Structure formats: C-alpha cells, structure tokens
Amino acid sequence: MSDVQxxxxxxxxxxxxxxxxxxxxxxxxxxxxGLSLISDSFLTARNLLNIVNQSAPLAIIACALTLVIIGGGxxxxxxxxxxxxxxxxxxxxxxxxxxxxxxxxxxxxxxxGTLNGAIxxxxxxxxxxxxxxxxxxxxxxxxxxxxxxxxxxxxAEFSWIGRGRIGMVNIAVVVLIIFMVIFMxxxxxxxxxxxxFAVGGNEEAAILSGIRTNLIKxxxxxxxxxxxxxxxxxxxxxISMASPQAGVGMEFEAIAAVIxxxxxxxxxxxxxxxxxxxxxLMALIGNGFNILxxxxxxxxxxxxxxxxxxxxxxxxxxxxx
Amino acid sequence: xxxxxxxxxxxxxxxxxxxxxxEDYNIAFLAASSQNGFNQAIYAGIEEAAxxxxxxxxxxFDGEFSATxxxxxxxxxxxxxxFDAIIITPNDxxxxxxxxxxxxxxxxxxxxxxxxxxxxxxxxxxQVPGLTVTVASDPVVGATAQADAVVDYCADKDPCKVxxxxxxxIYPFDNLRxxxxxxxxxxxxxxxxxxxxEGNYSPQTSMVAMQDIxxxxxxxxxxxxxxxxxxxxxxIAIEDAGLDMSELYTIGGGLNQIAVDAIKAGxxxxxxxxxxxxxxxxxxxxxVKALNGETVPTWIDxxxxxxTPKIVTKEWLDANPDFEPEWQG
Numbered sequence: 001m002s003d004v005q006x007x008x009x010x011x012x013x014x015x016x017x018x019x020x021x022x023x024x025x026x027x028x029x030x031x032x033x034g035l036s037l038i039s040d041s042f043l044t045a046r047n048l049l050n051i052v053n054q055s056a057p058l059a060i061i062a063c064a065l066t067l068v069i070i071g072g073g074x075x076x077x078x079x080x081x082x083x084x085x086x087x088x089x090x091x092x093x094x095x096x097x098x099x100x101x102x103x104x105x106x107x108x109x110x111x112x113g114t115l116n117g118a119i120x121x122x123x124x125x126x127x128x129x130x131x132x133x134x135x136x137x138x139x140x141x142x143x144x145x146x147x148x149x150x151x152x153x154x155x156a157e158f159s160w161i162g163r164g165r166i167g168m169v170n171i172a173v174v175v176l177i178i179f180m181v182i183f184m185x186x187x188x189x190x191x192x193x194x195x196x197f198a199v200g201g202n203e204e205a206a207i208l209s210g211i212r213t214n215l216i217k218x219x220x221x222x223x224x225x226x227x228x229x230x231x232x233x234x235x236x237x238x239i240s241m242a243s244p245q246a247g248v249g250m251e252f253e254a255i256a257a258v259i260x261x262x263x264x265x266x267x268x269x270x271x272x273x274x275x276x277x278x279x280x281l282m283a284l285i286g287n288g289f290n291i292l293x294x295x296x297x298x299x300x301x302x303x304x305x306x307x308x309x310x311x312x313x314x315x316x317x318x319x320x321x
Numbered sequence: 322x323x324x325x326x327x328x329x330x331x332x333x334x335x336x337x338x339x340x341x342x343x344e345d346y347n348i349a350f351l352a353a354s355s356q357n358g359f360n361q362a363i364y365a366g367i368e369e370a371a372x373x374x375x376x377x378x379x380x381x382f383d384g385e386f387s388a389t390x391x392x393x394x395x396x397x398x399x400x401x402x403x404f405d406a407i408i409i410t411p412n413d414x415x416x417x418x419x420x421x422x423x424x425x426x427x428x429x430x431x432x433x434x435x436x437x438x439x440x441x442x443x444x445x446x447x448q449v450p451g452l453t454v455t456v457a458s459d460p461v462v463g464a465t466a467q468a469d470a471v472v473d474y475c476a477d478k479d480p481c482k483v484x485x486x487x488x489x490x491i492y493p494f495d496n497l498r499x500x501x502x503x504x505x506x507x508x509x510x511x512x513x514x515x516x517x518x519e520g521n522y523s524p525q526t527s528m529v530a531m532q533d534i535x536x537x538x539x540x541x542x543x544x545x546x547x548x549x550x551x552x553x554x555x556x557i558a559i560e561d562a563g564l565d566m567s568e569l570y571t572i573g574g575g576l577n578q579i580a581v582d583a584i585k586a587g588x589x590x591x592x593x594x595x596x597x598x599x600x601x602x603x604x605x606x607x608x609v610k611a612l613n614g615e616t617v618p619t620w621i622d623x624x625x626x627x628x629t630p631k632i633v634t635k636e637w638l639d640a641n642p643d644f645e646p647e648w649q650g
Contacts (some may be wrong), residue, residue: 239528
C-alpha cells in the first residue's frame with residue numbers, strides 16, 4: 001500500500017525506490033537493533049506496545065495529515081484543533097456525559113477542519129496561511145473554554161478509550177490500527193483517493209479532468225480536523241486531564257513524521273503507512289533516551305540528525321526515479 | 322454671593338490635593354503566559370489587591386512563554402507612558418533586565434514575581450538598579466526542602482531508587498533545581514537517582530517519560546518532581562505499570578487543588594508549597610505603596626505570605642482541613 005506505481009516498476013525496484021519506500025523502516029530497524037543491544041528493557045512486548053500506545057494520537061493525526069499534504073495542502077492547525085477538542089471533550093465529559101464527549105471531540109474537529117477547507121477554497125488563500133491563522137483562533141477558543149486551567153476527568157466511562165486494554169493491547173492502539181487501515185483503503189483503493197493524488201500532483205489537470213478540486217481539498221481538511229479531534233479525546237482520556245495547552249507543537253511533529261515517511265511536501269505522492277512509521281521512529285528516539293537515561297540535551301540533536309538522514313534518503317530516492 | 326464665591330474657591334483649594342491623591346495608577350501585569358493557571362492566579366491576587374484601592378487599575382499582558390514577546394511588551398510600556406508600574410513574571414530572568422532597567426529610568430515602578438530578575442537566581446536583592454520589589458523564594462530553598470524530604474524517607478532504604486521529573490533543563494531555574502537535587506541526594510550513598518526525565522510542565526509528556534523510565538527501572542521507590550503537573554502524568558504511568566502510587570514516595574511542586582486532593586486521598590506523599598495569588602497581592606501592594614512614596618522592602622519572601630510548611634503533607638492537611646490552595650492546576 002503505497003504510491004500509485006507503474007506496472008513495470010513493480011518488478012524492478014531500484015535502490016532509489018527502496019530508499020524512498022523503505023528508508024524510514026530501515027532506520028527503525030537499525031535503531032531497534034541498536035537499542036536492543038544496549039538495553040535489556042527495550043525489546044520487551046510491554047515496551048514496544050507502550051511505544052505504539054504513546055504514539056497513537058500523533059499517528060492518527062499523521063494519517064489524515066498525509067492526505068492533506070498529498071492533496072497539495074498544509075495543515076498547521078492540527079495541534080490547536082487537538083487542544084480545542086481535548087478541553088471540549090473534557091468539559092462535556094464532566095458536565096454532560098462521557099460518551100457524548102467521546103463522540104463530540106471528532107465532530108468538533110471535523111467542523112473546524114471543514115471551516116479551514118472552506119476558507120482556503122472560498123477565498124483562494126494558501127492553506128499554510130489560513131491554518132496558521134485559524135490555529136491562533138482555535139487555541140484561543142481552548143483557553144476560553146477552560147480559563148487556562150486544567151480539567152480533571154477521572155471518569156471510567158470516559159477513560160476506557162485512552163487507558164482500556166484488550167488483552168495486552170491498548171484500545172487506543174486498536175483505534176489507531178482501524179483508523180490507519182480505513183485511511184489506507186480510502187487513499188489507495190477509492191476514487192476519492194485517486195482524486196487526492198491528482199489534485200496534489202497537478203491541480204490544473206485535475207480541474208480539466210472534471211474533478212471538483214475544491215471539494216476534494218475541503219474533505220481532506222475535514223478529515224484532518226476529525227483526526228485531530230479523535231486524537232485529542234484519546235489523549236485526554238489517557239491522562240484523565242484536559243489542558244488548553246495540549247497539542248502545542250504537535251502540528252510540527254505530525255508534519256515531521258509525514259515528511260520522514262517520504263511523503264512529498266509538494267503534493268501528489270505519499271503513503272499513510274510510512275507516515276505512521278515516521279511517528280514510530282520519533283517515538284523510538286524518545287523511548288531510547290528515557291530508557292538509557294541519556295542527557296535530554298542530546299535528544300533534539302539526535303532527532304534532528306535522524307530526520308535529516310531519513311529525508312535525505314527519501315529525496316535521493318525521488319531524484320533517482 | 323461673595324460668601325458663596327469664597328466658599329467655592331476654598332473648597333476648590335481643599336479639593337486640589339485630594340484630586341491629586343486620587344490620580345489613577347495604571348499597573349501592567351506581564352504574565353509569563355496569560356493562558357497558564359499559575360500566572361492567572363497571580364493576576365487574580367493582583368486584581369483582588371487592586372480592588373482595595375479606588376485609584377488602581379490593572380491590565381494583564383500575555384507573554385506567550387516567549388522572552389522576546391515579553392521584552393517588547395516592556396519596551397512598549399516604557400515608551401507609551403500609560404502605565405505607572407509593571408509587575409512581571411519573567412520568562413527570561415536575565416535578558417529582560419535591560420528592558421526593565423530602561424523602564425525604571427522612564428519612571429515606571431517595577432515588581433517581579435516568582436523569580437528575581439538578574440543573572441543570579443538565588444539573589445533576591447535587586448540586581449537591576451531601582452527595582453522596587455521581588456516577591457519570590459530562592460529556587461534552591463524549595464528544591465532543598467524537597468530533597469531533604471526524600472533523604473528522610475530514604476533513611477532506612479538501601480538502595481533507595483529515585484526518579485527525578487524536571488520541567489526542562491534548558492530553563493536556568495529548572496537546571497538549578499536539578500543540580501540541587503543531585504547535590505543533596507548525592508551526599509547519601511544509599512540514594513541512587515536512576516533516571517531523570519523532562520516533563521515540560523505537561524501531564525502528557527510526563528506520563529510518556531515515566532512509562533519509558535519504568536520499563537528500565539520497575540523497582541523505583543521515589544518520584545521527585547518540581548511540578549504537580551509532572552506527578553499527574555507520572556501517576557497514570559505508575560498505575561498502568563501495576564504499581565501502587567501510594568506505596569511510593571512522591572513529591573511534586575506548586576500546591577494546586579489537584580495536588581491537595583491527591584495528598585488528602587493518600588495517593589501522593591507531598592508537594593512543595595507555592596502561593597501565586599498571595600505573590601500577586603503582595604507585589605501590587607508594594608508597587609502601589611512605592612508609587613505613593615512609601616518605602617517598601619526590596620524582597621518579600623513567598624514563604625512569609627502564608628503559614629504553611631514548605632512541604633505540605635497529608636498529616637498537615639488533615640490537621641488543617643480548612644486550608645485552600647491558591648490555584649486550580
């Protein structure tokens with residue numbers, strides 16, 4: 001499940017293709033082998049499940065953001081939507097009903113994402129600028145809801161989605177897997193997905209082909225907002241605490257993960273699974289630092305170097321095509 | 322008619338000094354971030370104290386947790402001439418000094434809360450010439466009280482395994498606290514700091530750090546943190562790991578409502594007391610007195626503002642059931 005490929009390429013994978021397609025996986029494997037050799041605590045089922053569980057909210061956002069970027073857009077408001085959905089869900093869980101809160105988070109995200117898409121297409125403004133502006137508005141709404149304070153949400157009917165388990169596996173991980181599969185099918189097996197690639201690859205050609213490009217763009221932003229809302233609900237549920245500061249900087253982590261996964265920032269190509277792999281790669285670095293008790297000063301440095309290496313690998317893959 | 326005119330002139334003459342006294346004082350509160358609960362509690366104290374005066378108006382500015390934004394705010398206030406005084410909770414305790422110095426030269430009274438302004442975080446006396454008042458406590462004092470509490474707990478344990486959750490080591494005040502922890506705990510052979518995680522004042526970040534640390538060190542005895550927000554996240558990770566939080570020694574910092582509830586319930590062991598609302602009240606009173614020409618102390622110790630021990634425990638809260646913390650969390 002990856003980019004649309006020509007039949008001939010399926011039978012002859014060049015080193016460039018391999019680097020672009022599997023560069024992030026290669027680095028993950030190298031890191032996992034290294035961490036396994038250094039620490040006995042790393043290669044345990046519990047730790048690996050922890051990493052995936054910790055990554056679930058960001059990975060859900062990255063899945064949907066991949067669609068936006070493939071479609072030629074950019075969403076800088078996902079962190080703020082995550083924040084609004086978090087505090088709204090927390091407030092609703094405490095004051096109205098926990099189950100309503102779980103549903104409300106993604107719906108609020110969907111509405112805010114649709115608003116993004118409508119402004120972008122309605123006014124013809126670049127998505128970068130619009131989502132930068134709306135992120136400030138949405139963050140302001142999050143502050144207004146809470147007055148800047150934390151909202152404790154210790155309610156079992158609410159916390160199951162973030163903390164519950166099926167066997168050893170967290171429900172949040174199950175949600176991530178379902179979400180990821182739906183988005184992979186949506187992108188690679190539906191007309192909508194093909195149109196997203198077309199819009200991001202060449203918008204003029206897509207218009208001439210009769211594709212309603214504005215509608216496609218709006219839908220990608222709506223889905224991105226919904227994903228941020230769902231991620232917000234999971235995060236609040238997990239820590240039993242809603243914070244208006246939640247999700248600050250998350251949009252950049254999500255974008256970094258998508259780019260790490262080799263999705264072209266120019267639009268037109270990319271893959272959902274690679275974005276999730278990008279999230280897991282960043283989580284692995286953090287996990288390694290915490291387990292090995294390495295000075296946190298080196299964490300950003302290491303993360304930055306690994307991102308550069310992964311992006312360079314993906315870029316070399318594209319050049320060699 | 323003549324009598325009436327004389328009376329009017331006399332009453333005007335008498336009223337003149339009163340009118341001068343009733344001149345409005347505009348006081349700006351430069352919050353590190355207006356979206357932060359601790360800063361909002363400081364402003365609540367400022368507003369409450371201002372309400373006692375007829376002529377004091379206050380306004381909050383959002384420092385956005387940005388040293389640059391706050392620097393510009395000080396410059397704008399000094400240039401604007403609208404404000405008679407600034408109360409600041411600094412984002413950058415060193416860099417802001419030059420801007421405040423210019424503001425003081427422009428005739429603006431300046432008070433600082435939470436931290437002193439200047440290169441020495443443990444020096445509460447004015448490091449900026451003309452600074453009116455510092456309402457704060459030395460971070461080393463608080464960190465020492467916390468570390469001493471851990472030493473007491475660990476007295477009969479060998480080894481006593483400690484996890485430190487600190488805000489961010491790039492912050493000078495957090496670095497100073499961390500160094501204090503390491504120095505005091507390092508003096509005891511039975512105590513071992515097995516891991517140091519950064520919580521970034523976020524329950525979510527703290528939870529992730531604690532989950533990872535527990536993978537490598539599932540047999541910890543103590544979680545020592547400078548912030549209650551860190552313990553909120555750590556608690557989730559500890560429970561998820563199948564450990565009983567109440568059987569560990571866990572100490573945070575800030576004394577918010579969430580911490581008080583957890584300590585009363587016996588889940589957390591204690592927290593370092595902090596009083597943001599009282600800090601705001603004391604700072605406002607000091608700058609208003611200074612504007613009125615009165616002499617005020619250059620340093621008001623935070624711990625002189627409320628009658629609590631530095632480390633608040635269940636025993637103390639049980640003995641003082643009416644105690645109310647000054648911020649929600």
